[in-house]
Amino acid sequence: EAGVTQSPTHLIKTRGQQATLRCSPISGHTSVYWYQQALGLGLQFLLWYDEGEERNRGNFPPRFSGRQFPNYSSELNVNALELEDSALYLCASILTQQGSGFFGPGTRLTVL
Amino acid sequence: GDSVTQMEGPVTLSEEAFLTINCTYTATGYPSLFWYVQYPGEGLQLLLKATKADDKGSNKGFEATYRKETTSFHLEKGSVQVSDSAVYFCALTEFDAGNNRKLIWGLGTSLAVNP
Numbered sequence: 248e249a250g251v252t253q254s255p256t257h258l259i260k261t262r263g264q265q266a267t268l269r270c271s272p273i274s275g276h277t278s279v280y281w282y283q284q285a286l287g288l289g290l291q292f293l294l295w296y297d298e299g300e301e302r303n304r305g306n307f308p309p310r311f312s313g314r315q316f317p318n319y320s321s322e323l324n325v326n327a328l329e330l331e332d333s334a335l336y337l338c339a340s341i342l343t344q345q346g347s348g349f350f351g352p353g354t355r356l357t358v359l
Numbered sequence: 360g361d362s363v364t365q366m367e368g369p370v371t372l373s374e375e376a377f378l379t380i381n382c383t384y385t386a387t388g389y390p391s392l393f394w395y396v397q398y399p400g401e402g403l404q405l406l407l408k409a410t411k412a413d414d415k416g417s418n419k420g421f422e423a424t425y426r427k428e429t430t431s432f433h434l435e436k437g438s439v440q441v442s443d444s445a446v447y448f449c450a451l452t453e454f455d456a457g458n459n460r461k462l463i464w465g466l467g468t469s470l471a472v473n474p
Contacts, residue, residue, distance in 0.1 A: 280462060290448065290464040337403065339462075350395075350403035 251340045251351035259357045260328050268323040268354045272340030276349075278302075279321040281313060284353070285334040293336075296321055328358045361386045365449050365465035372439055372472050380434040380468045382423075382449035390453035392416075392425050392432040397446045397467070406434075406447070439472045446470070 252271045260266050272279050281293040292305035296315035304311075310326040325332055335353045366381040384390065394406040394416070407416030412427035421436045434447060449465040 282464075290467070292462070292464070295462075339403070349405065352401065 251338060251349050253336075253338050253351035253354050255354060256352070257355045257357070259359065261359050262328055262330060264328050264358075266325045266328060266332075266356055268325075268336050268338075268356070269320065270323070270338030270340075270351055271320045272338075273349055276340040277319055278340070279315060279319065280339040281321070281323050282337045282339065283307075283334045284337055285331075290337070294323065325356070330358050332356060333358045361390070361451065361453070361463050363449050363451055363463050363465040365447075365468050368446075368467075368469035370468060370470045372470070374441055374472055374474050375438045376472075378434070378436040378439045378443070378470070380447055380449075380470070382432045382434065382465060384430050384432065384449075384451050384463075386430075386451060386453055388453045390451040392423070393450045393452070394421070394423055394432070394434050395448040395450060397448065399445065403448065439470070441472045441474050444470055444472045 251273055254269045258266055270279055278297040280295050283291045283293055293307055293311060294313050295303040299315050313321060313323040315321045333356060335355050337353045338351045340349050363384045372378060391408060391410045393408045395403045396406045397403045406421055407418040407423055409416040409425035412425050415422060415424045421434060423432050423434045425432055432449060446467045446469045448467045450462060452462045
């Protein structure tokens with residue numbers, strides 16, 4: 248069984264640009280969570296998608312957005328990038344009934 | 360609101376030492392509890408879980424017992440190895456009143472094991 252995949256592995260942008268990060272969950276998993284892991288801050292919850300709908304979002308500004316496609320893959324968009332957006336962005340795929348998450352390797356976003 | 364509190368790191372141990380990483384939680388309902396591990400340069404992996412009070416999760420020599428009376432889920436290992444060096448995250452998940460699943464994380468505890 249393939250694990251959670253994320254792309255790209257690394258992404259370098261400059262301030263003001265937009266970044267798009269992608270996540271493909273494990274087959275059969277309908278829930279996708281996005282997290283930001285900034286240095287020294289642990290995991291910060293960003294967004295939760297289930298069955299194609301946004302179910303919840305964390306305490307992040309609206310320039311962080313995303314969507315979930317019919318095949319349950321997901322996209323995270325960050326507009327008007329700021330230096331402090333530099334972080335590892337993790338996607339978790341969750342089989343709703345089990346509750347435990349499987350994480351992708353992450354996308355390292357660097358904003359210069 | 361619901362929360363997870365872990366002991367602050369970094370924790371530094373010698374090989375074969377006993378490990379305890381404390382985790383306590385607050386929750387309004389009956390959460391499931393998890394420990395995740397993040398090895399250097401890798402993504403997070405589920406280490407173990409417990410879904411109800413008094414359950415003991417175990418994997419790779421690690422154990423944690425769901426203690427409802429003390430709202431704790433401390434991670435333990437009797438003899439750590441250098442390969443256990445990683446960041447460990449405690450987490451809980453439960454459904455809220457709107458039947459939405461919440462997944463709440465601790466900030467992580469870094470463990471370094473020296474040979």
